[in-house]
Amino acid sequence: MISTHPFVSGKYFIGGEWIQAEKTAKVINPANVNEVVGEVALCSKTQVDEAIKTAAKAYENWSQSEAEDRARRMQKAAEELKNIVEENVSLLVRENGKVLVEAKKDLLRCVDIMNQAAEELLEWWKPETLPGNQKVQIRKRPRGVTAVISPWNSPMILTFKRVIPAILAGNTVVVKPATNCPLTIMTFLNVVSSYFPDGVINIVTGSGSVIGEAICTDSRVRTIAFVGSTETGKDIMRAASGSVKNLYMELGGNDAAIILSDANLDDEAIKRLRIGILRASGQVCSAIKRVYVHESRYEEVVDKLKKEFQRIVVGNGIQPDVDMGPLNNKSQFEYVKGLVERAVESGATIITAGLQLDPDSWEQGYFILPSIITGVDHNSEIVRVEQFGPVIPVLPFSEVKEAVQLANDSEFGLRASVWTENEPLAMQLADQLEAGAVFHNNHTVFRDLHLDFPGVKESGLSRETRHCGLEFFADSYGLAD
Template sequence: MGIQTATKKYSNYINGIWTSPLSDKVYASINPANKNEIVGYVPSSSEKELNEAVSAAKAASRGWRKLAGSVRGDYLYKAAAILEVRADDIAETMTREMGKTFPEAKGETIRGVNILRYYAGEGMRKIGDNIPSSDSEALMFTTRSPLGVVGVITPWNFPVAIPIWKMVPALIYGNTVVLKPAFETSVTAIKVIECFHEAGFPEGVVNVVTGPGSVIGQGLIDHPDVNGITFTGSETVGKQVGQGAFARGAKYQLEMGGKNPVIVASDADLDQAVEATISGGLRSTGQKCTATSRVIIQRDVYEEFKGKLVDKVKEIKVGNGLESDSWMGPCTSEGQLNIVLSYIQKGIDEGATLLYGGKRVDEGELQQGFYVEPTVFENVNSDMTIAQEEIFGPVLALIQVDTLEEALEVANDVKYGLSASIFTKNIGNMLSFIQDMDAGLVRINAESAGVELQAPFGGMKQSSSHSREQGQAAIEFFTSIKTVFVKP
């Protein structure tokens, strides 16, 4: 897994062909661990190339939807096998392009393999129900129809898992797709699409076009032949996606921000809570929509928890994700690093106490990367910026409360509602948390960042458009119910 300078130019994938860009304008993907290393070049595509991809997907749609679900599933099984063989290469590319450690990248890639296999099996599961008719001579049942062409807009933080968990259910239910990956991780996304190409998917069923959101993303939103848009990203952009899709009657699915709390009750196993808080908040450099951001602790265990937490955070090794002893890699880009540092400064300016970290890491070789120290604040009030806004970085805000009721009130006192966790041994505390926590994913005695592929995933409040991804729930977005009435 040696780092080598790569200057390969990658192409869009349209109608089963790796196409030459229409212009020489390209985007250089930079290694965030070493800003002098270029991982590869990807096209900064035009609306014309997007239109070609949508046209190809529309033309392929009729034939693809007519295939038996088991046949579509066979293509997914083939792609899974190829992705598994290429897992090390794709994971290394992800680490070099996005910054997360190689073990995390490898785990994400294998998760992509498992998602492919899970949805391949969906091709043999039922898609409707028999319904009794008031006419005794008639048969009535439901089936499902694919949307048609689905535009897939994905972020940089999970460049394998998120494109796959959006594209694959769309495909198994009979849709064709056009993927617009984040610029920052387009090389990784293209390598994933290479697996689909080698698996022999029919021309036009899977397409990828790289380029700026203002051109390719907006083009997908506005295109009259794109029947559905599935998006993961920021709240601001997500609302623009939803408004644009709604304006022309396209179906849309939005997964947006999170400001996820962990509650540490007075009866919690503090060692377990500390480990989960650090893992949930600081792995992937805190760049997860489900990352722990706020730590709400009952006052009678606060000092002991804080001491254990800070001691563990001090042990974290920050470094290049390809180095075996690195626990936390860099921020994905210089822009993201500056955002994180600006939030840390806001925390200080608004009166929070900086317990640990808070500075850019720039010693030795690390000065060429976008590294920041894992950061812990205390004396945080719920109305502070660092307690309200999504930072998307390795920053933990500690908040003291007296009671579980107060903890739940603080936990819900944000506009987001994606994930949340609690550490407690008391069944009453668990039940109160399950009932009263306004989040789409609640976890008990586990970190906030765990998402399982076979379970529905999505948020409440401003975290999503209230739809759900993954598991069998995915069928609800990627298909429409058709009621059938048959009378001889």
């Protein structure tokens, strides 16, 4: 079994070799900022260039491999990876801040992604013959070097959902994990890489601006898969325009939940609403960021959400009885606190709930109790922005048309949800909402890993997918007689 975390700490990975970096930074535990979990390499432009060069060289042979061989390698890697999930759950909790249950689910889903994508590849890769009086086939071929730039909030799933289909489609990859929590990603990719030729997977870490610029301006990189903020996405688009790269980007979100007057607000529904808001301490692109409630149910929703939030135990996610961990980093912690402080200064009411697991060590981590924000309007800062924390503004509306207009009045369009017992009306409103996906009486993720839907407007690029994302990393071409 391949060694885990200490093997990758302070190193980067090129051509099948882990290389100790001259410069490193500390990876700290957001639940206890005095604990150093490991080190992250601070790569230079020269090292990024070497990673791209190595990936481009490996692509020459890997792109000619058979789909069956690629799928078989991936399935064997998934079998090995499953064996180290348990021993690495605590590592993900310590560097990211997730609670144990969420962390283990994330790691197991990485294994599921590998198996499902490998299975999907075999059917998807087959040529498709079009009907007509000329024989025309649609065939697929890999595109080249793929750069995968990952975020800190859900680093495992959002990395694997891009790296795995990219290499299954016959590409080679250069992966840039977030500096806040790279260790579990590198540990897992270390295992995956051992089943593939050297150079198929390469990993560089460090400054987003240094590595991002090197990746985006290099003509050898043909695809960039990025998950992160909309502003960084715009920077990538500008930098990548010189060589007209393929961009696959999941960007920011300000998801609206619309609760109609006839909504079923029993305990299970409120629990689903709470999970949609507070999953991963609210640090989810597709979490509910604002709630619009029909005025006839407004006080009821606020009261029930408050009672639901009061049950949430906040603390170090390594403890099994914790429901919500800290925010991942100091910058995000201070941003969310600033949003709340400015909301109060503007006249908002803050309803703070939840329980501190360990009040004595509370100040040692980036902990924030969940809060409901009332007394704000649609143009308030805390409503307009992507909070990315456990705070939720709740606003009343009187007419359904008004709620849809408010939900759509945003530069974002990632997810939305409609809460009503009238399913035909929910379908009608879904057609009107400007979002990449709309949920009915829920606000969650797609359980089937084949499925995902990027946002519209400034929430993302590329329309997704029934094929585990494989289509984003290959070009289709026609073969005709």
